[in-house]
Amino acid sequence: MSPTEMLQVMDVPQKSKGKAPAGLKGDDLKKMFRAMFFTRLLDQRGMNLQRQGRIGFYVPSFGQEASQIGAGYAMQDQDILWPSYRVISIALLKNVDLKIIFNQAWGNKADICKGRQMPNHYAIPDIGWMSISSPIGTQISHAAGAARAAQIRGENRASWAWFGDGGTSSNDFHAGMNFAAVWKAPCIFMCENNHWAISVPQEMQSASSSFAAKAVAYGMPGIRVDGNDVLAVYEACKEARERAEGGGGPTLIETVTFRMGPHSSSDDPSKYQAQELYDSWQKKDPIDRFRLWLKGKRLWTQKWEDELKEELMAEIAAAVESAESTPMPDVETLFDDVYAEVPPMLQEQREALLDQIRRSGDIEDTGGAFPL
Numbered sequence: 001m002s003p004t005e006m007l008q009v010m011d012v013p014q015k016s017k018g019k020a021p022a023g024l025k026g027d028d029l030k031k032m033f034r035a036m037f038f039t040r041l042l043d044q045r046g047m048n049l050q051r052q053g054r055i056g057f058y059v060p061s062f063g064q065e066a067s068q069i070g071a072g073y074a075m076q077d078q079d080i081l082w083p084s085y086r087v088i089s090i091a092l093l094k095n096v097d098l099k100i101i102f103n104q105a106w107g108n109k110a111d112i113c114k115g116r117q118m119p120n121h122y123a124i125p126d127i128g129w130m131s132i133s134s135p136i137g138t139q140i141s142h143a144a145g146a147a148r149a150a151q152i153r154g155e156n157r158a159s160w161a162w163f164g165d166g167g168t169s170s171n172d173f174h175a176g177m178n179f180a181a182v183w184k185a186p187c188i189f190m191c192e193n194n195h196w197a198i199s200v201p202q203e204m205q206s207a208s209s210s211f212a213a214k215a216v217a218y219g220m221p222g223i224r225v226d227g228n229d230v231l232a233v234y235e236a237c238k239e240a241r242e243r244a245e246g247g248g249g250p251t252l253i254e255t256v257t258f259r260m261g262p263h264s265s266s267d268d269p270s271k272y273q274a275q276e277l278y279d280s281w282q283k284k285d286p287i288d289r290f291r292l293w294l295k296g297k298r299l300w301t302q303k304w305e306d307e308l309k310e311e312l313m314a315e316i317a318a319a320v321e322s323a324e325s326t327p328m329p330d331v332e333t334l335f336d337d338v339y340a341e342v343p344p345m346l347q348e349q350r351e352a353l354l355d356q357i358r359r360s361g362d363i364e365d366t367g368g369a370f371p372l
């Protein structure tokens, strides 16, 4: 296939034809649906929490669930993830404890990042998920380097980098793609083309015939896939994973999808996006499409989805409650982790700060958090 054609498995839209890729059983397909559905519920709750003023910021991935879960299902446990801020779905697929996610959103005492990261910039070491960096594209060159390191060590580990259409305009896209291709490093570059980089439309981002076409110049395969077709994404990613393992080097995969919501809780797409465009993509909602496909294969019933919803909502509610009731980090931890031993100058500042808080009497009220 040329990198301007588009790979599809499910018929578009709203039909239940098409065969599941080899190796996927009924249980696998249901697990994929579960993770996509879970992501949608989590995103709705995350946005509501932000609107209620309970968390400061949230990044949803409405409409991109298939593009992410298709890839997640092709990953192996030992692989290394270099996510963007928009792929929490993969953590859900990998059964990550939701408390990790919400502790980070609140930046509380139990947060792995000790409340120092921007919300939605998770680190999940248990599943090889590297801390998300905000500058667009930096994870692309990190992924290429980690892939090369795994190759030198002779490990069967692939590196997966996630970024958007806008990310292809970053310096790191060039550096990472070029480096990985020269070394034939086991790296999979996932470009989620959701058509927008905040308010910048895809056509203002690149004059290429497709984003996958950019792979040709670097000397690696470029695959363009229907990003709202979870089975097609899985098929493309499985092939790329096999290529990485077999020494065939990196692959660039462009998933053609649409951001069916704001860039983040700070964005209002109605300021720059036509309603008709949104409406046209809503007809291709990846969850609706997959639900219909599963129904056609007798793998989905309304009862199953209702029960699933109840179970997942309860899980979300419990994690929210736990994170919200966990105290903020102790203020003195602010001085930790930069130096192996806190230098005298910082020790002095720490003492001065604690002294001031003690004198203001607020330290008891805030559970140790700095009174804002």
Ligand SMILES: Cc1ncc(C[n+]2csc(CCOP(=O)(O)OP(=O)(O)O)c2C)c(N)n1
Pocket: 084, 086, 134, 135, 136, 163, 164, 165, 166, 167, 168, 192, 194, 196, 197, 198, 259, 263
């Ligand atoms: C180097 C850099 N420039 C600008 C920004 C501000 N910024 C944050 S997200 C974003 C858009 C990214 O779009 P894209 O890569 O398409 O990913 P998407 O958000 O659509 O998933 C921009 C410009 C940034 N974080 N880093």
